[in-house]
Amino acid sequence: MVTILREADRTTVAEAAKKHKVSDATIYAWRKHFGQMEAADVKRLKALELENSRLKKLLAERDLDLEILKEINAKKW
Template identity: 50%
Template sequence: MKKRFNEQQIIAILKEAEAGLPVKELCRKHNISDATFYLWRKKYAGMDVSDARRLKALEDENAKLKKLLAESMLDVDALKAALNQKY
């Protein structure tokens, strides 16, 4: 999935809102929905670009670790099933 905005652009948009630009006008200017703006604000509020990049890296690492855990749990279940079979 290709994103239209990177973290730097999102934070710049949020800073415009902090500077006093009305949300409706901001959303119209950048062609985003109100819901998108509020989701961004919830996720990136008060962050700098470096913070957002670190968050993205941590989210990627967390997803990779979750996948590894799920795969190892499947392996354990398969081994348990193989051991419990009677020959």
């Protein structure tokens, strides 16, 4: 992605988009979000997003477990 953006900086956006089979709008959106980033920064961002997703899933599972335990505890045997 960053490589394509750097190429679009050297040539035209239309040429880079055609070469990499993406739309001009996609390159402009990437430029808006990732324009100042280097390749290592983008990799780090993706790793953080993946970790964040994993942690959200773990939290949701923990909350579900707590709800189940509360229901079991609330029942009178």
